[in-house]
Amino acid sequence: MSMKMNLIKHGTEGELQMIGYIDAGNAGEVDKILMDLTHQFESLVLDMEKLEYVSSAGLRAFRHAYMEMRQKHGVLAAKNVGRSVMEVLEITGFTRLFKFI
Amino acid sequence: MPEKSYREMNKRERRRYSLSARTARSVWINSIVLGLVALVIGVILYVVALGQQYIGLAFNLSRQTSISVNHANGNGTAELADEVMRIYRSISPAEREKQGTAEYRALFKEVEESRAYETLNDILKDTLRRNDVYDVYLAMYDEKTCAMVYMVDPEEQDHLNPGEWESVTEKGMRKFLDWNGEGMLYDIDRTAKYGWLCTAGVPLTAEDGHVYAYLLADVSVDIILTKARSFVLQITLAMFIVTALIASIMVLLIRKSLVRPINSITDAAQKYVTDKKAGVNDTAHFASLNIRTGDELENLSLVMADMEKDLAENEESLRKIESEKERISTELNLATRIQTAMLPNIFPPYPERTEFEIYATMHPAREVGGDFYDFFLIDDDHLCLMIADVSGKGIPAALFMMISLTILKSCAMLGSTPAEILMRANQAICSNNPEGMFFTAWVGILELSTGKLTTANAGHEYPAIRRPDGSFELIKRKHGCVIGGFEDSIYEQFEFDLEPGTTLFVYTDGVPEAMQKDRTMYGTDRMLKALNKEPGALPKTLLENVRSDVAAFADGAEQSDDITMLGIRYAGPERKG
Structure with a gap:
């Protein structure tokens, strides 16, 4: 897979380290994992330090996770966002999906 | 040389009956090897048995004859023998060398003309005529000159007159001299005159207990060898005929039980390919073979039939997938055109x-x-x-x-x-x-x-x-x-x-x-x-x-x-x- 993920648990908070890239090919899988995690945790932090690229299909997965979290009044946060991913988030206006920490 | 595929082979290269030919060949090789071993063993056993039989024959013959000889003349036989030996010992060695001449024969004229000699000669002649031996004769051993001195010899071809002698080896004689009356007394030796010869015999004992002569029977080993040769010939011929018979039967059996079923599978496979190319829709090439050999070949034909069925099913589903793909491709093509037109x-x-x-x-x-x-x-x-x-x-x-x-x-x-x-x-x-x-x-x-x-x-x-x-x-x-x-x-x-x-x-x-x-x-x-x-x-x-x-x-x-x-x-x- 073009994507590797490591999960660290801090009680009700989950931290997901994302390594690689998300494109149309693996976005479905990423979506499934994120869905699973939004059900598991009160708040979810995505560590994007090693996330190189997110395509629009990947953004859809993020949006989906955001919607789920919002519905259960949870928090979706992002940290260590790299320049290229940040650019995409800014261009598309999806910066509002995340609480940046 | 690059391997040809079956399809590229011509009719001659396609082997139709190699299996049966190979079976026939292996039957022949097996038969020849086994036959040779059996033949060698058989010949050895045969020769030994034949030898034993001839030795027994000669020995029994000499023993039986010795009884009639002993009774024929009362003490006359012993006296006659002693007389011959007396004359033999009385003449000088130079005179003895003249044996075979009329002069030498004359020395023993009295013996030869005696009634006892005539009786013995009749008995031995009769015995010789009625038995399959080379010679049966009476002779004495002279220790001093190491010679067998003949008394009566009924054989006509190499006839020896009374008093005539032959040198013998001390070693060959030892058996006869030391015989204790048990078992058979015989010796096989190669003589210059008669080739391989087996001599069996019994000593004749006078009333006073001394051995006055030997009654001896000669059996020619050549006879045994001649018989063995014809035995070998007969056995070889029989073996050849039996082998040829077995080989032909095997060829027929192999053709029926192996070659024909295999060829029919091969033909079916070939027809399968040609039909497939020609587009003939027949899915029972192997199923219609009906091979009922009850062995691996039947298994093979059944497996082939299954395989053909599976292949046909796979092909069918492939065709479906293919047409589905084509449909999707057509639809996508249309979709592309619609989208572009938008x-x-x-x-x-x-x-x-x-x-x-x-x-x-x-x-x-x-x-x-x-x-x-x-x-x-x-x-x-x-x-x-x-x-x-x-x-x-x-x-x-x-x-x-x-x-x-x-x-x-x-x-x-x-x-x-x-x-x-x-x-x-x-x-x-x-x-x-x-x-x-x-x-x-x-x-x-x-x-x-x-x-x-x-x-x-x-x-x-x-x-x-x-x-x-x-x-x-x-x-x-x-x-x-x-x-x-x-x-x-x-x-x-x-x-x-x-x-x-x-x-x-x-x-x-x-x-x-x-x-x-x-x-x-x-x-x-x-x-x-x-x-x-x-x-x-x-x-x-x-x-x-x-x-x-x-x-x-x-x-x-x-x-x-x-x-x-x-x-x-x-x-x-x-x-x-």
Whole structure:
């Protein structure tokens, strides 16, 4: 897979380290994992330090996770966002999906 | 030599009966090897048994004869023997050498003419005639001269008269001298005169107990060998006939039980191939073989029949898949044409308008894409431009693209500002979007009479602009969120005054995010460089330059996203008159 993920648990908070890239090919899988995690945790932090690229299909997965979290009044946060991913988030206006920490 | 396939072989090379020939050969080889071993053992046993039989015969013969000889003349036989020995010992060695002459014979005339001699000669002659031995005779041993002195010899060919003698070896005689009466007394020796000879016999004892003579019977070993030879010949002949018989039976059996079934499987397989090529639809080549050998061959034919059935089923499902694929491909083809037809693709679109030159392209990564562009005159003075990119790609993106295009265009047709267009479109999309699809869009409205461009951006890539005498640069203005992202999104709009000669270039992320095989991205810097390659270039050339530069950069890597571009050059207000 073009994507590797490591999960660290801090009680009700989950931290997901994302390594690689998300494109149309693996976005479905990423979506499934994120869905699973939004059900598991009160708040979810995505560590994007090693996330190189997110395509629009990947953004859809993020949006989906955001919607789920919002519905259960949870928090979706992002940290260590790299320049290229940040650019995409800014261009598309999806910066509002995340609480940046 | 390269191996030929069965198909390439001619009739002679295709082996039809090799198996049976090989069986016949192995039967022959086995028979010959076994036969030779059996023959050698048989001959040895035969010769030994025959030898034993002949020795027994000779020994028994001499013992029986000795009884009649002993009784024939009372003591006469012993006396006659003693007489012969007396004469033999009385003559000088020189005289003894004259044996065979009439002179020598005369010395024993009295013996030869005696009645006892005649009786003995009759008895022995009769015995010899009635038995299969070479000779049966009476002789005495003279220790001093180491010779056998003959008394009666009925044999006619090499007849010896009384008193005639033959030298013997002490070693050969030892057995006879030391015999204790047990077992058979015999000796096999090679004589110069008669070849291999077996002599069996018994000593004759006088009343006083001394051995006065030996009754001896000779058996020629040659007879045994001759008999053994004919035995070998007969056995060999019999073996040959039996082997030939077994080999032919084996060949017939092998043909029936092995070769024919195998050949029928081969023929079926061959017919299967020819039928397949000719398009004959027969799926029972192997099932109709009906091989009932009850062994592995039957298994083979059954397995082949199963295989044929499975292959036919596989083929059928492959055919189905193939036709399904074809159907999908036809449908996609049609979808592509429908989608392409949705976008204005005749250039120049408004040949009568001199205020602008416009050109746009959309290259989907797959058959259908999620990008779109559009431009149309809202009224005589206002040209609406739009470009958008639906999340994802392929068929889902294309379906969503169609509805997005329709909604966006309808909103634009209402004659409001770009920000309002985007806001309305966003609300329309968000009102029913369970799949969470969204698209980025850039909308611009150009007032042709003044060059005033009003734009709004919903999460779309930054446009690039070239002022007259300048070069292309990105215009970074505040973005709204993508259409379909959030219901409450609002969009800011910006105004630009385009001087005549200004060129605007909008594109989707397929351009900057085009990738090489190692996932290096094209980026906006390379894009700007390509745009600035030909400073005065018209939109069509600009787009072609970017497209070919992207293709050169990707260097054969698969196009990962749809690539859409739109370029417009504002020439200035319409020149009246």
